[in-house]
Amino acid sequence: MRLLAGLTAAALSGLAVAASQSTADVYILSANQQSSSETPSIPKEVARHILLQRASRQPYGSDLRDIPSSIDTETAVSHMARFGTGPEPLFTQSDRVNIPQLVVILEGVTPQQSHELKDALTQSGHHAAFRVADAPSAVANKNLMTLFQQLGAASIQQCDLVHAINPFDDECWTGISSTVKYDLQKSSSAHSALLASLPQINKLVAASDLELTLLVLPESTRSSKVNSWSTLAGSPANNRRRDFGERVITDSTVVRLAPSTPTRSANVNIQKKAIPACFLSLDACKEATNDCSGHGNCVNKFGTGNVTASDARVCFTCRCMATIVHRGDEPGTRGKKTVHWGGNKCQKKDVSVPFWLITGFTITIVGAVTFAIGLLFSVGQEQLPGVIGAGVSRGAAK
Template sequence: MRFLAGITVAVLSGLAAAASSRSSPDVFILQAKQRHQDPSSSSLPSIPKEVARHILLQRTSRDPYGSDLRDIPSTVEIETAVDFITKFGKSPAPLFSSSETNDASQLVVLLEGTTAENAGHLKETLVKADPAFAAFSISDPPSATANQRMMTLFQNLGIANAAQCDIASAINPFSSACWTGKSSVVKYDVQKSPETIPALLDNLSRLLKFTIAGDLEAVIVFLPESSRASKINNWSALAAGDLRRRQEAETVLVSSSDEETVVSPATTQAPSSSRAAAFSKAIPQCFGTFNSCMTQTANCTGHGKCVDKYGPTGKSHCFTCSCLATIVQTDDEPGSRGRKTVHWGGNVCQKKDISVPFWLLTGFTIVLIGAVTFAIGLLYSIGEEPLPGVIGAGVIRASK
C-alpha cells in the first residue's frame, strides 16, 4: 500500500509540474497601456509559433505590416490568428496621421536556454509588477537554429540587431550604440551568459520607467532550454522572401479595438476620431459569417453594411462591406439646413469616395476650356473675313 501510495504521489506531482510548466507564460509584453484581459478566462492563451512570429514582426516593422497568413496552421482559424495579432501587436498610429515621432520604440528580447531555475524568479517579478505583463505561451517553441534564422530575418528587414549590446544599453531607446531606429531586437543565450537574467532583474525598474513614460514597449520571449535541439528549424513554413509578397491571402492592418466603438450601420454622423481609432483590426478579404464581418470591421466603419459577395445561391459565403452614402451637417449650428452627401470606399468603407466631385470638376474644367477656345476661335475667324463690297468701295482711294 505504501508503495502504491508513493507511486500515486509521484505521478500526481509529475502531472502538477507538467501542468505548471504548460501554464507558465513564455512571452511577456511590457507597455504603458495594457490590453484588456478576458475575465472569463483564467489561463493564458497558447498560440503557435507562426502567430507569435507575426506578432513580433508586426511590432518591429517600420512600415504598415501586411501579413501573409498562409503559414498559419490549419488547426488555427485565420480570424483567431488575426485576433491574436491585433491583441498582442503594436497599437497603430491614428488613421490620418503620418508622424511616428510620438510612437513608443519597440524592443524584442529573446532569452534562449531558459529553465525554471534560471528564469523563474524573473517571471515571478514581472507578474508581481503587473499581472497583465504575462501575455501568452508559445505552444511549439522552435530550435536554436530557427531562432538564429529569425534574427537574420530581422536584420534583412532593416531592424536593428544589437547582438553585442549589454542589457543596460539594450533597454534604453535613447542609446545610439544599440538603437538606429524605432525598433531593436536582441538575443541572449542564458546558458552561455548566465549574467543576463540577473542584469535584466537589476535594470527592471529602469525598463519599467521607460514603458510607463510611453517611450518603450518591450516583448520578452523566454525560449526554453528543452527546445534548443528541437526538430523545428524555422519559425515559419514559408521562406523569408515570401514575407514581402502581397497576394489574395494577405490581410491589411488598420487601427485598434473595435470592442470600444460600436457604430450602427444606419448612422448618418460624420466620422469621428474615436471611430478612426477603432481600426487596428487585421481585415481579411472575406468573412465566413455576417456577424464576424460586422464585428471585425466595426460595422463597416459605420458607413456601410456587410453583404454576401456570392449571394444566397453561392456554394460558400464571402461577406464583405458594401459602402453607403451618409449625410452630414455642413454648418456648426445643429438646427441649420446645410447638409452634404459623403460617399465612402475602401475594404471597410474607411475612405471618402471623391470620384464624383473629381469627375464633376474635371468635366466642368474641360467644358469651360472648350467654350473659351471656341469663343476665341470664333472671334478670330470673324476678324479674318473680308469686308462687304459697299464698305470697301468707300475706303478705296480715287485714282488720278
C-alpha cells in the same frame, strides 16, 4: 492495480512537466497594457507574426496561409490585433508609431530563472501576454533574428542588456526598432541585469519611451526537433490555407529587403520622440535638441531670473539664429547669403521670407497687368465727344 494507477499518474505528471518546460512565455511591456485573467496559448506561427509586427519598421503584411488548422483564422487575427502593433493610420499621426520597440529573446532559461523573472514581472504589474506551446529550437531563433534584420529592425547584439534597454543610448540604438538575443547559459549575467533593470524599464514604459517584448525560451527548447517558426511543409490538413501558386515568407526563404539603417552625422538626429515645448533645464534642452542643431541657442523664454525659486517660471526652448554662408568657395559663385532656421530644434530652413517675396511680387505683377488690360479695354469702348462727331458729319456732307 494501485501500482498501475501510480505509474499512470507519474507518467501523466512527467508529460505535464515536459510540456510546461517546452512552453515559452511572452511578456509585452507597454503603457497601454491590458490585464487579462487568463493567458492564451498561441501556435508558433501566430506568435511569429506578432513578433514580426513589433520588430519590423517596414510595412509588413501578415500572410495567414501558414496558420495551422488547430486555430481558425478569426481567432488568429484577433490575437495579432490584440498583441501586435497594428497597422499605421493613413490620414492621422499616431504617437504609438514613434514609440521605440525592443524585442528581447532569452534562450536557455532554467526553471529557477523563469520563476524569478515571472515573480519580478508580476510584482511590477506585468503578466505573460501569451504562451507558445510549441516553441522551436535555437536554429529557428537564429533564423528569426535574421528575418528581423531583413525587415528593417536593427540588431544590437553587441550591447549588454543594461544599454540595450535604453532607447536614448546612441551607441546601441540606431533606429526606432531593435532586437537582441541572449543565451543565459553563455551569458548568465543577462538574467540578473534584467531583474536589476526592471525599475528603469518600468519608468521608460510608463513614459511611452519604450515598448519591450520579452520572449522567454526554456533550456528544453534548444534541442527541439522543430527548426522553424513557420511550418510550411507538411500534410495538406496543416496547410489547407496555403496556395502553392504563390510564395510564402519563411524564416529560411525571405524576400530580401534592404535594411533601413540611418547614417550618423552631426546634422542628422533620429527623432524617436516628439520634442517637448519646454525644458526644465538648460542642459536638458541642449542634450535633447543637439544644442539646437548648431543653428541657435537654448534660452529661457520667460527671461532670466531666479530660476531656483519655487515660483519661478522656467521654459528653455531653442531660439534660432540666422547663419551666413559664403558662396565664394563654390566655382562660379561669389558673395554670401543668409540662411534663416526654424523648427523646435532649429533643424528646418525658414523659407517664409523668400516665399512671401515671390508670392507678393507675382500677385503685384498679375494685378498690374490685369489693371492695364482692363483700362485699355474701357478706353476703347467710350464714344467720341459730340463736337468731333459733328465736324466729321459736316465734312462728309460737303
